[in-house]
Structures are given as structure tokens and as C-alpha cells.
Amino acid sequence: MTVTTVSVESQAIKAKKAARALSLLTTEQKNEVLYKLADYLENRAETILKANDLDLSNGREKGYNEAYLDRLALSKERITDFANGLREVAELDDPTGDILSSWKLENGLLVEKVRVPLGVIGMIYEARPNVTVDATGLALKSSNAIVLKGGSSAINSNKAIVEVMHEALDETVVSREVVQFIASTDRETTQQLFTMKEHIDVLIPRGGASLINAVVENATVPVLETGVGNCHLYIDRDADVEKALSILVNAKTDRPAVCNAAETLIVQEDWLKLHKEALIATLSEHDISVFGDEQVVSVIPNAKLAGEDDWKNEYLSLSIAIKTVKNVDEAIVHIDQYGTKHSEAIITENKETAATFMKLVDAAAIYHNASTRFTDGGALGFGAEIGISTQKLHARGPMGLPALTTVKYQMTGNGQIR
Amino acid sequence: MTVTTVSVESQAIKAKKAARALSLLTTEQKNEVLYKLADYLENRAETILKANDLDLSNGREKGYNEAYLDRLALSKERITDFANGLREVAELDDPTGDILSSWKLENGLLVEKVRVPLGVIGMIYEARPNVTVDATGLALKSSNAIVLKGGSSAINSNKAIVEVMHEALDETVVSREVVQFIASTDRETTQQLFTMKEHIDVLIPRGGASLINAVVENATVPVLETGVGNCHLYIDRDADVEKALSILVNAKTDRPAVCNAAETLIVQEDWLKLHKEALIATLSEHDISVFGDEQVVSVIPNAKLAGEDDWKNEYLSLSIAIKTVKNVDEAIVHIDQYGTKHSEAIITENKETAATFMKLVDAAAIYHNASTRFTDGGALGFGAEIGISTQKLHARGPMGLPALTTVKYQMTGNGQIR
Numbered sequence: 001m002t003v004t005t006v007s008v009e010s011q012a013i014k015a016k017k018a019a020r021a022l023s024l025l026t027t028e029q030k031n032e033v034l035y036k037l038a039d040y041l042e043n044r045a046e047t048i049l050k051a052n053d054l055d056l057s058n059g060r061e062k063g064y065n066e067a068y069l070d071r072l073a074l075s076k077e078r079i080t081d082f083a084n085g086l087r088e089v090a091e092l093d094d095p096t097g098d099i100l101s102s103w104k105l106e107n108g109l110l111v112e113k114v115r116v117p118l119g120v121i122g123m124i125y126e127a128r129p130n131v132t133v134d135a136t137g138l139a140l141k142s143s144n145a146i147v148l149k150g151g152s153s154a155i156n157s158n159k160a161i162v163e164v165m166h167e168a169l170d171e172t173v174v175s176r177e178v179v180q181f182i183a184s185t186d187r188e189t190t191q192q193l194f195t196m197k198e199h200i201d202v203l204i205p206r207g208g209a210s211l212i213n214a215v216v217e218n219a220t221v222p223v224l225e226t227g228v229g230n231c232h233l234y235i236d237r238d239a240d241v242e243k244a245l246s247i248l249v250n251a252k253t254d255r256p257a258v259c260n261a262a263e264t265l266i267v268q269e270d271w272l273k274l275h276k277e278a279l280i281a282t283l284s285e286h287d288i289s290v291f292g293d294e295q296v297v298s299v300i301p302n303a304k305l306a307g308e309d310d311w312k313n314e315y316l317s318l319s320i321a322i323k324t325v326k327n328v329d330e331a332i333v334h335i336d337q338y339g340t341k342h343s344e345a346i347i348t349e350n351k352e353t354a355a356t357f358m359k360l361v362d363a364a365a366i367y368h369n370a371s372t373r374f375t376d377g378g379a380l381g382f383g384a385e386i387g388i389s390t391q392k393l394h395a396r397g398p399m400g401l402p403a404l405t406t407v408k409y410q411m412t413g414n415g416q417i418r
Numbered sequence: 419m420t421v422t423t424v425s426v427e428s429q430a431i432k433a434k435k436a437a438r439a440l441s442l443l444t445t446e447q448k449n450e451v452l453y454k455l456a457d458y459l460e461n462r463a464e465t466i467l468k469a470n471d472l473d474l475s476n477g478r479e480k481g482y483n484e485a486y487l488d489r490l491a492l493s494k495e496r497i498t499d500f501a502n503g504l505r506e507v508a509e510l511d512d513p514t515g516d517i518l519s520s521w522k523l524e525n526g527l528l529v530e531k532v533r534v535p536l537g538v539i540g541m542i543y544e545a546r547p548n549v550t551v552d553a554t555g556l557a558l559k560s561s562n563a564i565v566l567k568g569g570s571s572a573i574n575s576n577k578a579i580v581e582v583m584h585e586a587l588d589e590t591v592v593s594r595e596v597v598q599f600i601a602s603t604d605r606e607t608t609q610q611l612f613t614m615k616e617h618i619d620v621l622i623p624r625g626g627a628s629l630i631n632a633v634v635e636n637a638t639v640p641v642l643e644t645g646v647g648n649c650h651l652y653i654d655r656d657a658d659v660e661k662a663l664s665i666l667v668n669a670k671t672d673r674p675a676v677c678n679a680a681e682t683l684i685v686q687e688d689w690l691k692l693h694k695e696a697l698i699a700t701l702s703e704h705d706i707s708v709f710g711d712e713q714v715v716s717v718i719p720n721a722k723l724a725g726e727d728d729w730k731n732e733y734l735s736l737s738i739a740i741k742t743v744k745n746v747d748e749a750i751v752h753i754d755q756y757g758t759k760h761s762e763a764i765i766t767e768n769k770e771t772a773a774t775f776m777k778l779v780d781a782a783a784i785y786h787n788a789s790t791r792f793t794d795g796g797a798l799g800f801g802a803e804i805g806i807s808t809q810k811l812h813a814r815g816p817m818g819l820p821a822l823t824t825v826k827y828q829m830t831g832n833g834q835i836r
Contacts, residue, residue: 020778103799109788111798118810119780201810220635222811243833250835358828360438362537370527370831379836380529380827381521392536392619392824393640394811406810409798410776413788415661417668418797 008192011180012147012199015120018177019145023117025174027094030141033172034090037140038083040168041133041161045079051160052129059153067257071127072154082133085384089137092383095401096143110412115405117143119201122193124215126151126207132161135204136179138386142404145178147200149193151207152185159183194219206387209314224395224403226387229259229342230314231372234331234357236348237268241275243369244347245282250371251345253286257316259388260343260375264311264321266331272299272324283320292322311338328353332360339363341390343372364390364397426610429598430565430617433538436595437563441535443591445512448559451590452508455558456501458586459551459579463497469578470547477571485675489545490572500551503802507555510801513819514561528830533823535561537619540611542633544569544625550579553622554597556804560822563596565618567611569625570603577601612637624805627732642813642821644805647677647760648732649790652749652775654766655686659693661787662765663700668789669763671704675734677806678761678793682729682739684749690717690742701738710740729756746771750778757781759808761790782808782815 022030041048052074059069095115102112121144125131132148139146150158162181169176182189193200197220204224205215216223233251235244251262272279276299283290283300290296290303291310297303303322310321311334325331328346335344345367346357354368365375375398377385382400389395395403440448459466470492477487513533520530539562543549550566557564568576580599587594600607611618615638622642623633634641651669653662669680690697694717701708701718708714708721709728715721721740728739729752743749746764753762763785764775772786783793793816795803800818807813813821 023777105792105797105799109792111792217638222809224811240833246833246835254836354830359441363826365827365829367829368831370829370834371836373836374523374527374529374829374834375827379523381523391640393642396825397827407814408781409783409793409815411783411785411788411792412772413786415658415664416788416792417664418672418789418791 008182008184008189009196009199011182012120012122012193012196014177015145015147015180016199018175019117019119019143021175022140022143022145022178023096025143029173030094030143031090033140033169033174034086034137036172037133037137037165037168038086040164041079041086042083044164044167045076048079048157048160048164049074049076051156054156055154062153064153068127068153071257072129072157074129074157078130082130085130085134086137089141089384092141092401094141095405100407105416107416108414109416112410112412114408114410115402116408118404118406120145120147120199121404122147122149122196122200122203122221124149124190124193124203124205124207124211126211127153129154129157129161131206132158133165134384135386136165138384138401138404140174140178142401144404145180147180147182147193149182149190155183155185191218194221197221204387224387224389224399225391226389226399227259227342228314228340228390229261229375229388230263230312230338230340231260231343232264232266232331232335232339232345233262233372234266234328234335234344234346235268235271236328236331236346236350236353237270238350238353239268239271239347240349240369241278244275245278247345247347247369247371249282249286250373252288252320253318254373256318259314260372261314261316262320262345262372263314264323264338266323266325266334268328268331269295269324269326272296276300287318289319290322291319293324295324296322328357332357335361335363341392342388343367343375345370345372364388426600426602426607427614427617429600430538430540430611430614432595433563433565433598434617436593437535437537437561439593440558440561440563440596441514443561447591448512448561449508451558451587451592452504452555454590455551455555455583455586456504458582459497459504460501462582462585463494466497466575466578466582467492467494469574472574473572476574480571482571486545486571489675490547490575492547492575496548500548503548503552504555507559507802510559510819512559513823518825523834525834526832527834530828530830532826532828533820534826536822536824538563538565538617539822540565540567540614540618540621540639542567542608542611542621542623542625542629544629545571547572547575547579549624550576551583552802553804554583556802556819556822558592558596560819562822563598565598565600565611567600567608573601573603609636612639615639622805641809642805642807642817643809644807644817645677645760646732646758646808647679647793647806648682648730648756648758649678649680649761650682650684650749650753650757650763651680651790652684652746652753652762652764653686653689654746654749654764654768654771655688656768656771657686657689657765658767658787659696662693663696665763665765665787665789667700667704668791670706670738671736672791674736677732678790679732679734680738680763680790681732682741682756684741684743684752686746686749687713687742687744690714694718705736707737708740709737711742713742714740746775750775753779753781759810760806761785761793763788763790782806
């Protein structure tokens with residue numbers, strides 16, 4: 001056992017111990033904690049920004065691209081956004097303690113199904129320092145302790161944010177031990193978290209596909225799988241041109257690095273023949289690069305021939321893969337093979353075709369005549385989200401506070417036996 | 419790739435394909451299927467019993483104990499029970515298709531959260547052939563296909579049951595491919611199921627701790643962890659003697675091999691001093707063997723000194739571990755360390771102590787003045803159960819039909835973009 005091993009495990013144990021006290025807090029006490037964290041972050045913005053500058057200059061030295069640096073960069077305004085995010089979480093309903101159902105057995109035994117916190121959440125994430133704040137806020141509001149393991153590129157920013165949050169916690173009834181930050185950035189440390197079943201109740205990876213897959217493949221701690229979105233937009237034979245093109249532009253070009261972006265356009269071939277000019281004009285106007293099948297390449301200027309990877313991977317950029325199909329069934333088969341069960345859309349004026357697509361496509365969110373962009377906790381009215389689940393168990397789609405809870409059956413009797 | 423590998427994977431693929439048609443069935447169609455299965459099982463009982471005889475004589479040859487053989491043994495009556503179990507499942511509410519909530523965004527986008535089947539369930543289980551029938555019934559009622567991998571000791575019974583069910587399915591609108599039975603009994607075959615993420619949506623292991631742990635540790639397919647119950651009964655200082663002893667007898671001796679049996683008695687030391695004669699008489703009257711801490715050994719005749727394993731393992735027999743504590747806090751610490759988060763009970767007339775225990779003990783079911791035996795889908799009114807979840811994600815405690823479903827957000831718009 002190296003020193004690091006002991007220390008990461010001891011941090012997880014501290015979190016587990018501290019979590020217990022959280023389950024005894026009232027909603028008001030938890031909200032006070034969140035407001036206190038928010039105030040401290042705003043008041044101590046300079047300290048955080050100084051640490052962030054260090055991360056940014058390290059990032060520039062390492063040659064990170066601008067989009068990456070942009071996600072890493074903080075400003076006074078963004079820190080105020082973080083603080084307001086925490087205040088919004090304080091305004092959300094407390095998910096814990098709710099009696100979801102209750103009934104009496106014939107023998108008089110009272111059964112109550114109660115919503116309770118999970119315990120300790122392990123958050124493993126990449127560049128964005130906002131996750132440090134958002135995840136902490138959601139964890140505390142749902143009475144969970146949290147172990148944070150951020151990416152190395154944001155290490156200074158994350159450390160500074162956690163230090164400020166610890167100082168804030170010291171001013172409350174809650175121990176700072178409920179927020180544990182793993183300062184080591186090596187891979188081995190992350191892997192130690194994968195198997196700490198005794199101390200960590202759930203792991204939530206947020207970041208690219210390789211991070212998420214590493215956690216899913218190797219963790220024995222239960223995982224909430226989030227975020228990889230190889231989302232498809234299917235333009236049906238009966239699609240309205242205007243709706244189809246405006247949804248295409250929105251689903252592809254509005255923040256292309258986000259997981260609810262469309263990565264593949266599937267287009268019904270008759271529709272393509274009829275509306276190719278409009279499609280070509282739209283793609284070119286928005287600087288969208290195309291990788292297509294042979295039919296697409298023969299129709300769309302500058303389109304390159306797509307390989308297997310183009311159907312599989314997220315571009316997270318202004319590139320799009322385009323595939324032609326004969327009908328909705330072929331579209332569904334393609335989505336079945338390459339989709340990541342995140343968000344899938346059909347554009348059609350034919351209600352029957354839409355109903356088939358909705359029923360048979362297996363994904364967290366299925367859209368008829370709307371952009372995939374609404375797969376987002378904020379857009380759906382869940383308040384802040386802990387991530388977007390692409391798994392089927394426990395929580396699916398945008399996860400708000402209830403995803404961080406479980407249930408417990410409380411039985412009250414007077415000597416009942418069976 | 420061996421022949422077996424290809425064949426198991428091809429079975430899983432067949433299940434996945436066949437599952438799709440299930441999601442298009444009406445509740446009535448599914449119920450007809452269940453009634454048909456029930457009728458066939460009853461009518462073909464002789465065939466099944468003949469196969470069961472083969473398993474029983476093989477089991478006797480291998481020297482299995484009577485309790486084991488008893489769980490394996492079928493009779494005309496038990497097969498009728500299986501059939502009636504299927505008919506009861508038909509009477510349960512169909513969990514799929516329910517719109518759990520729906521709302522409109524300000525831009526008019528309709529959001530519907532719909533309950534949908536998981537897809538394909540992989541069931542890995544040991545001796546009891548009733549699982550073959552129960553799991554199939556619950557899977558079909560919730561529009562899921564199922565891949566069954568039973569234990570080698572019941573292989574002939576299970577095969578015969580599945581053959582009869584396949585013949586019954588041939589008489590319905592449903593393809594027999596929705597029920598796949600893995601006929602090979604070697605370990606490698608089971609392990610192949612662990613990683614078939616593309617084809618199997620969830621694995622449910624039912625059996626002993628070593629089977630369950632093997633699945634939990636090695637599967638990349640999501641797992642619903644069931645059944646290991648190292649359950650505790652805590653007799654508090656303020657416990658009523660009569661309640662305490664009758665609950666002890668029920669929780670320990672009524673079907674001791676079942677997971678909701680009490681395995682450790684924790685007793686507050688003042689109560690023990692006051693009521694030791696009654697406790698000793700009760701233990702002896704019911705032939706309960708005791709493994710205790712030093713204080714227990716000094717008080718209870720014939721008690722043996724408990725080792726670490728006695729606190730950890732399920733006896734699943736008439737043995738019990740007994741530990742003395744000073745107070746409820748010590749009891750909670752012991753349960754925290756050795757419990758499996760299944761069912762935990764406190765016997766006390768002190769409501770405050772009971773509330774502390776209920777709030778701080780982390781388990782699926784917590785009892786105040788009642789036997790742990792009520793942790794059972796039937797007893798709680800869920801109808802048939804697929805198992806008792808000891809995990810916190812997705813489903814906790816006895817799992818009825820909703821545990822075999824997930825949700826899908828269906829969004830209907832008229833061109834909404836963000």
C-alpha cells in the first residue's frame with residue numbers, strides 16, 4: 001500500500017462517516033449550507049480566478065485547443081453563475097424524507113416506503129470546474145457526502161473551489177468532511193475509487209467516452225453512466241423542409257461539443273432528392289462538414305465518404321455523418337446499431353411513422369419534430385442536473401435530485417410475526 | 419470462439435430481436451400468454467416430474483443434503499402452484515406504457531415520461547426450478563425477453579419446464595425466442611453472459627453469496643443484486659420480553675434457509691441480565707445453536723465462542739450468532755460493519771430509540787417490533803417478486819414488476835429548437 005492508497009481510502013471513509021450526520025439535517029439547515037457556499041464562492045472569486053489562471057497557462061503550454069480552454073476558463077461572471085446555481089438548488093424541493101407510499105398489512109404492520117440519500121457519491125470528471133460546485137450542491141441538498149476527483153487540467157481551480165467551500169462549511173453545522181477532494185491526478189488514484197464498495201455508494205463519471213467506459217468496465221461500485229451522445233436526426237419522407245432544416249442547424253451547430261448534439265443525419269432518399277438544394281445550402285451556410293454514404297457523396301459537394309468510425313463516434317464539432325435510408329425501419333436499424341441510447345429525433349408530418357419511431361427506438365429521449373437539445377435538466381425544468389443517464393437502470397435521461405436518492409422500507413409493528 | 423460461445427451469444431441476440439415484438443403487445447395479449455403457459459405446465463406435469471426425478475436421483479448420488487433436495491423436488495401440487503403463480507402475475511397491473519408524468523414546456527413541446535420494458539433480462543440462478551417459471555412470467559408481463567441460466571442440479575427439470583413453455587408459446591402470438599434457456603452448465607458459459615452488454619440489459623443473480631458476488635464483481639452488464647441477507651435482530655434495553663422472544667423464534671426458525679431469516683441476535687446487556695432464563699429456555703426449546711461473544715458464552719449454556727465468520731456469514735440453519743451491546747449506538751455500528759443492507763429489526767418500547775435505529779441503519783427494510791420475515795414481495799402485496807434487492811440503485815427490497823422496467827422521455831413538438 002502506497003501512501004496515496006491509504007489517503008484516498010481514508011478520505012472515502014471520512015466521507016462515509018460524515019454522511020450519516022447529513023441524513024439528520026432539516027431542509028432549512030441544508031439550504032443554509034448552500035447559501036453559505038454560494039456567498040463564499042462569490043466573495044472569494046479572486047482566489048479562485050488566480051488558481052484558474054494557473055490552469056489556463058498550463059493548458060496553453062500543453063497546447064490545448066481553444067474550445068478546451070474555453071470550458072476551463074472561469075470569470076467573475078461564471079463564478080457568480082456557480083453561486084446562483086447553488087441558490088437555485090436550495091430552492092428545489094428536498095427529495096429526502098418523502099414517504100412515497102405507505103400501507104397497512106392485514107395484521108396491522110405499517111409499511112412506509114421512504115426516500116433516503118444514497119450515502120456517498122463518487123464524482124469522476126474532466127475539464128469543467130463547474131462540476132465541482134454543481135455536484136457538491138446537488139449532493140448536499142440530497143443529504144449525500146461527495147468524493148470529487150476532477151481532471152488534472154483543472155486541478156488548481158478545483159482545489160481552490162473546494163478550499164473555499166470547506167471554509168464555508170466550517171461556518172455551518174456541517175463538517176467539511178462531507179466534501180472530499182482527491183488532489184492526486186494520476187490514473188491509479190482514480191482506479192482505487194472504482195472498487196471502494198464499502199465506502200462509496202455510486203460512481204458518476206462525467207466526461208468523454210474513454211473516461212466513462214473506463215469506469216463502466218472496471219468499477220465494482222455501482223455506476224450511473226452519463227453523457228455519451230451519438231444522437232441521430234432522422235428526416236423522414238414526409239418531413240416538412242423548414243422544420244427539418246431549422247432543427248438540423250440547431251441540433252448540430254448550437255454548442256456542438258455538448259452530448260445532446262446531433263452527430264448523424266439519417267435522411268430518407270426521396271426527401272433527399274426533392275430537397276437536396278435546400279439541404280446543401282443549409283449545410284454550407286453553417287460550415288458543416290459532411291461524411292456521407294455513397295449516395296450522399298454523389299449529391300452533396302465536398303462530402304467525404306464515411307467510414308465505420310463516422311457512424312460510431314461523436315464529432316463534438318461542426319462535422320456530421322449523413323446516411324440515406326429507404327424508410328423509417330432502416331433508420332431504426334441504424335440507430336439500434338450505432339446509437340448510444342441518449343437522444344434520437346424524427347422529423348415527419350406522418351403521425352403513424354412518428355409513433356413507430358417513438359415506440360421502437362430505444363433511448364432516453366425520443367423527439368418528434370423537435371431538436372435533441374431539450375435533453376437537459378434545465379430545459380426540462382428539473383433544475384440543475386447531475387448528468388444525463390444513458391443507462392436504463394435507476395435513472396434515465398437528465399438526472400435531477402431524485403437520482404441521488406434511494407428508498408428504504410420502514411415497518412412499524414407491535415410484535416407481528418409471519 | 420468455441421461452438422458454445424457462438425451459441426450463447428446467438429441465443430442472446432435472438433432474445434433481443436424477439437423482445438421488440440413484446441413491446442407492441444397489449445396487456446390482454448400478454449395475459450393470454452401467461453394463462454396459456456399455466457395451462458400447459460399443469461397439463462404436462464408428468465413430463466416435468468419425470469425430468470425432476472432424474473435431477474433428484476442425480477442429486478442423491480452426489481450426496482446433496484435433504485434441505486437442498488427439498489428445494490429441488492417438484493410435485494403435482496408444486497407445479498400447480500407454479501401455474502397459479504403465472505395466473506396471479508396475469509392479474510397484476512401491467513407496468514409498461516404508463517405515462518408517469520407529462521408536462522408542456524413554454525414553447526409548447528409536450529414531454530411525456532413513459533414506463534417501458536428493460537428489453538432482455540438475464541437470469542442466473544441456482545437450485546430452485548420455480549425460478550424458471552416465476553422469472554419468465556414476470557419478464558413477459560413486463561414485455562421483456564429472458565435468458566435463463568439455471569444451476570446444473572436442476573438442469574433436467576428446467577429444460578423440461580422450458581420445453582413445455584416453448585410449446586405453449588407456439589400456440590400464441592409470441593415467438594418462443596423470447597424465452598432462451600442456456601442448456602450448458604459450465605462456468606464459462608455463465609461468464610459469457612456477464613459481458614453481453616449489447617444484447618442483455620440487466621443480469622439478475624439469484625442464489626448463494628458466491629454466485630451473487632461472482633456476478634457483481636465480473637459483470638459489465640448492469641446487475642440487480644439480490645438476496646444475501648445477514649439480517650440482525652436487536653433486542654433493546656426497553657424491549658418487551660414476549661414480543662422479543664416470539665419475533666426471535668419466527669425470524670430464526672421459520673424457513674431458516676431464506677434470506678430474510680435473522681442470522682445474528684444483538685442483545686442489550688441489561689435486558690440479557692434480566693431475561694436470560696426466558697431467552698435460554700426459548701433457544702433450547704427451538705433447538706437453536708448459539709455462537710456468542712464472551713459475555714454470551716458465560717451466560718448461555720452450550721454457547722460456543724463466535725469468530726469473525728460468525729458475524730459475517732449467513733448460517734441459513736438453526737444456528738444464530740449472539741452479540742451483547744451497551745446501547746443502540748453499538749448495535750448500529752455492528753450492523754453497519756457486518757450487515758448486508760437487507761432487513762434489520764429493533765425490538766423496543768422506546769419510540770425514540772426505534773426512530774434512531776430506523777433513521778441511521780442503512781438497509782432495504784427496517785423493522786420496529788416486527789419480524790424480518792415480511793421482507794417478501796408476497797407478504798408486502800407486490801405479487802410475485804423477481805428477487806430482493808440489496809443494492810441501492812434502481813430498486814431496493816422486494817422487487818415486483820416495476821423493477822423490470824425503465825422510462826423513456828417522449829417529446830412531441832412542431833419544430834421546436836433551443
